[in-house]
Amino acid sequence: MKGHYRFGEIEKKWQRFWEESKTFKAQDCDDSRPKYYVLDMFPYPSGQGLHVGHPEGYTASDIVARYRRMKGFNVLHPFGWDAFGLPAEQYAIQTGTAPEETTQRNIANMRRQTKSLGFSYDWDREVATTDPKYFKWTQWIFLRLFNSYFDQAEQKAKPIDQLPIPEGLSGAEKKKYIDDHRLAYEAEVPVNWCPELGTVLANEEVIGGLSERGNHPVVRKPMRQWMLRITKYAERLLDDLAEVDWPYSIKKLQTDWVGKSVGADVDFALDGFDETIRVFTTRPDTLFGATYMVMAPEHPLVDKIAAEDKKEAVDKYRTQAARKSDLDRTDLAKDKTGEPIGALAINPVNGEKIPIWISDYVLISYGTGAIMAVPAHDERDFEFATKFNLPIIPVVEPDRQTALALPIPTDYSYDGPIGERVSIEEWSAIADSIIKEVKAGRAPFTRPVPQKLEGEVARLVADDSVAREEISMRMRDCAIISQCNAGEGWAINSGQFDGLSTAEFKEQIADWLEQKGLGKKSVNYKLRDWLFSRQRYWGEPFPILHADDGRVMALSEDDLPLELPVVEDYRPIGTGEPPLANAVDWVNVTLGDGSKAKRETNTMPQWAGSCWYYLRYLDPDNDRQGWDPEKEKYWMGDVGVDLYIGGAEHAVLHLLYSRFWHKLLYDLGYVSTKEPFKKLINQGMILGEDGQKMSKSRGNVVNPDKVIADHGADSMRLYEMFMGPLDAVKPWNMQGVEGVHRFLQKLWRLIVDKDTGEIDNAVKETEADEATLRLLNQTVKKVGDDIESFGFNTAISAMMIFVNHLTRLTVVPKAVVEKLVLVLAPFAPHIAEELWEKLSHAESLAYESWPEYDEKLVKEKEIELAVQVNGKIRDKIVVAAGASEEQIKQQALSSGKVAIAMRGEDPKKIIVIKSRLVNIVV
């Protein structure tokens, strides 16, 4: 049976052909064609190999790449390996196998798997982040960070030698000043230290305060770390999101991660001390409601101002708080803890003395590490105040709708120095007095009535709506006090500011504070500087030397790459020093002047290599530069990477870090766009056949090698695209693979004679009939449109419909199947090439023009319209495509079924939607 669809042979044949002919080699700087850069998020080469989730994104990007080539674009479609990573290091610790070796083996296997799917990558541009020829430039970019500072006024990075240095600094001060402005700097920051394992753990390796492996306790321990000043770019990272075409949800995630809040810094004087405490608040309009102050336990001023008799309690609380990991803190979020420190702050707006507490719900790392607490209008402060019986003063009156939604107070009371004591028992008395006032003729108010009061007083003022309103006005403070209201509204209890809206108040109080020298407008971000060092072996070494005299020196560019030393033992040494500290010969360096220095023994995190790989693809073999500026200009053009496809798990960190590095490179003139990735698409996760996440322990992992062996790469590609929308989470179904495989079989049999393997006799050089021609044009249009809008599943469906149509014909016009083969090619390239060859074309179809369609032939000649009577379909009519509204009306009314449904009544209105339906309203 010569003519069977032998996908195995065909796929190998064409993969070899593409590889040998370098069919997909991208031409640098070819100005004769528009460029198109399609990028996949490169994978970590794991020992598990490829899983079926990988080819989903890769197939989608490959379809676009192949489609764009046929549309005449010069396409850059590269691939590579994010090859540094923990698993290889863990394997090294367990077995002694060098991570380099493991990594090479895994890359070889995954490269084989990736190639077996027939993706049109330009393999000549393959990169691996672990290759010294690659990480030389990762280190080079680090040096750019180290040797740059951020000019606040111009909002951009500049070379450090342009940093203006204040007059009169000593040599040491000057050096410190410079170091304090570098975008890469060293700092003592707390990390997850596991004494038992003698190592530092990543956050995800710590579960409930214990190490993931071995369940040993983990503590926060300050250690010297490299940090990157990403926070300097916070504003630009937010602003430039407007320039990119990304899913809304990803933009939102990034926005929230940066976490900009606008508010004011306010200085509170201390009773009995010269110092002031600065707080940051987004609600300066609630200053009059600040009834106490909270400082983070770690706040440096605490020691100084704590009262003698409180010191012991304060110390105790601090040690407790220090022992909590970040996780513990959040676990205990519900139950607030704290300790008064016996000092008073003075509220600058009204001179009230308010107590100062410490509590771990205030973070030292955000804002100023101290807050003014406004329990009436902040959930956390409210919780704290009710627990510790602190006063609550409402200073914002919610609008009517919000007030109505507030539950009625039950038994809340407090004994604070400010504000009145309120309890449910007193309500009747208050209500009585209100009613008296109302009867005395006070003006009406538009306030809601607390429901619980209604029963008691409604009787008295049954027919007096004015009274009801008045009562509710008087009760509002009770309602507000009993419940925290974080919303906006109008100022009350706020002196001369009463009556202002929240927005107006914020404006005015900021000016007022500034005038009095008590505060100013201020902006804060959640974003923190990037902890950029790891105590690991398998990562990029820092190109940094620590001289014995304390100087920190960068290697010169000529000394790059700084390669990893060969070591015997991949474990960290017990002190917490990274494994590189074991490599004594590597670590110790004699400088040109004979003095000694030690190399940095931390390594860079996995993010480093993936931050800029899209640039290395532009010029992967360049050993003089990270990339050639001309090539960068050509491929990155005005918009950067045209299409970037990858998993949503990188929505925040990878994309944010990449954007940060790109902006630095932009500031220094190495790249020509503000943003690296113009359009971003996330592929959704593929679940196992049981609808669960694929995992070895569940035994529901689908092996791509097996799918390809059983059904072929084309079927695999087609199925992954046919499953549903690219970004949806969807379960695998092996019978679905067979379904698309049958489609390819059907197409094959349509064109190839099963005995001879030649073109089937039914395929003839002949004119297509009208219906076939119309469907062909519709299919070509649909497939093209769907590729452009990433609707691959419906594109495949359209091709299936067309193939089903063709199989019913006795004679199949050759020109028609040729176009079909061309539109199928991006999806199932192997079978398409084979059929194209059988249709007697000597050249690969990879650069064949995408078929044109004729808009006139896409349109139907006759259209079936649904006829509704009062919105219910009663009949269908067929009209000519160009029929007028009047003609359609007449034809609709002449239907017998319609007449019955109308029951003899006259049409009140007839709605005609051309090419859709007619609705007769009676």
Place this chain on the structure above:
RNA sequence: GCCGAAGUGGCGGAAUUGGCAGACGCGCGGGAUUCAAAAUCCCGUCCUGGCAACAGGGUGAGGGUUCGACUCCCUCCUUCGGCACCA
């Protein structure tokens, strides 16, 4: 708790963005072919009633807007993903 996405046949999913709900595929039922099977082809397949023509119901639940709602608005429920005291 907050934020984001999504709920459509037995299953994956379509629906020109307010206009014939269920395209296409899977599965299932029936038939053809075959000594038989696989493969292939044809017919059927949202639910209820009916031999049928047909009638009624139907897109997580309830309400609303509209001649007309899977699509827009309000309330609620469920699932998935992210964040976690950020003042």
